[in-house]
Amino acid sequence: MITQQTPPEAALPGIGAHYEAGGRRLWLLREGSGTPAVVFLPGASAVGLDYLNIHRQAAELTTSVLYDRAGTGWSDPAELPRSAAAVATELRELLDASAVRGPFLLIAHSLGGAYARRLAQLFPADVAGVLYLDAFYEDNDAFMPERLHLATVRQPDPGRLALRLMRPFARRMYAAMLAGWPEPLRGRLIDAHLSAPWWQAGVRERSTMAGLADELKAGGPVPDVPSIVLSPEGTDPGLRLFMSPKTIRANAGGARRRNQALAASVSRGEYRPLPGARHSTVTTDRADAVVSALADLLAMTRLCTLTVM
Numbered sequence: 054m055i056t057q058q059t060p061p062e063a064a065l066p067g068i069g070a071h072y073e074a075g076g077r078r079l080w081l082l083r084e085g086s087g088t089p090a091v092v093f094l095p096g097a098s099a100v101g102l103d104y105l106n107i108h109r110q111a112a113e114l115t116t117s118v119l120y121d122r123a124g125t126g127w128s129d130p131a132e133l134p135r136s137a138a139a140v141a142t143e144l145r146e147l148l149d150a151s152a153v154r155g156p157f158l159l160i161a162h163s164l165g166g167a168y169a170r171r172l173a174q175l176f177p178a179d180v181a182g183v184l185y186l187d188a189f190y191e192d193n194d195a196f197m198p199e200r201l202h203l204a205t206v207r208q209p210d211p212g213r214l215a216l217r218l219m220r221p222f223a224r225r226m227y228a229a230m231l232a233g234w235p236e237p238l239r240g241r242l243i244d245a246h247l248s249a250p251w252w253q254a255g256v257r258e259r260s261t262m263a264g265l266a267d268e269l270k271a272g273g274p275v276p277d278v279p280s281i282v283l284s285p286e287g288t289d290p291g292l293r294l295f296m297s298p299k300t301i302r303a304n305a306g307g308a309r310r311r312n313q314a315l316a317a318s319v320s321r322g323e324y325r326p327l328p329g330a331r332h333s334t335v336t337t338d339r340a341d342a343v344v345s346a347l348a349d350l351l352a353m354t355r356l357c358t359l360t361v362m
Contacts, residue, residue, distance in 0.1 A: 074147035077129035085112030089181040096163025098255030100126030133257035137171035156181035177276040181354040191269035197307035204263035279353040284312040285330035
């Protein structure tokens with residue numbers, strides 16, 4: 054189903070620009086200079102500007118790029134869900150169209166991990182390293198009890214009444230998360246996140262995660278590049294609406310083991326637990342740790358480049 058995901062009342066302030074990729078106009082913000090360029094891949098229900106705080110600090114170190122996938126944020130509508138290959142190929146075309154040259158250091162949050170790993174499979178020479186923020190890993194089910202397998206977990210899709218009842222809670226969450234964002238961007242971003250189209254876009258993107266895992270498993274090797282995996286140890290408040298305390302504990306233990314395995318899947322991988330951080334708000338809960346990991350990865354990838362030369 055194709056819907057217009059951006060409500061008219063939440064028009065984007067004058068920041069960033071649109072470029073054509075895959076026959077659609079995609080929003081992108083580029084700041085800073087240097088290589089490798091950092092590219093943020095948002096999680097489901099997130100958009101590029103949700104990472105503005107980290108992006109601005111990254112732009113002091115190198116070129117930094119935020120963008121919205123087709124069907125999300127301020128990019129053109131698209132039918133959701135989409136394959137990881139479609140999203141990865143679209144991103145590669147967008148970076149070409151906006152003259153952002155590789156190799157890239159990918160910052161992948163949550164579902165963005167699936168797209169980062171598929172991009173690495175399809176364009177291995179373009180990926181210098183990956184910073185995973187509690188990100189998707191295709192072997193997820195090996196570390197979770199059966200009731201939490203990707204094909205089993207039901208993605209909540211509240212109707213209009215339920216969404217209206219949840220909006221006050223969601224508004225408080227986004228207001229806290231985006232507290233340091235400048236106005237009028239902050240207010241418009243919060244309003245857009247509370248709109249039904251944006252909420253539904255997130256639900257649809259998460260609806261075929263088992264299929265994404267199968268696609269990645271059949272997609273060939275992921276290149277062995279420097280990687281850091283950040284693993285939040287806190288609990289998203291929203292999980293308590295859908296999970297029992299026992300299930301929350303099982304999910305947390307599985308996520309920790311999954312993240313450790315993801316870090317161990319490459320020869321220069323590092324696992325870093327993050328006390329005081331939660332999955333959805335890791336970049337604002339522990340911005341310091343995210344920027345520190347990014348700086349370390351930049352140093353590692355630049356050293357690798359010098360070694361090769």
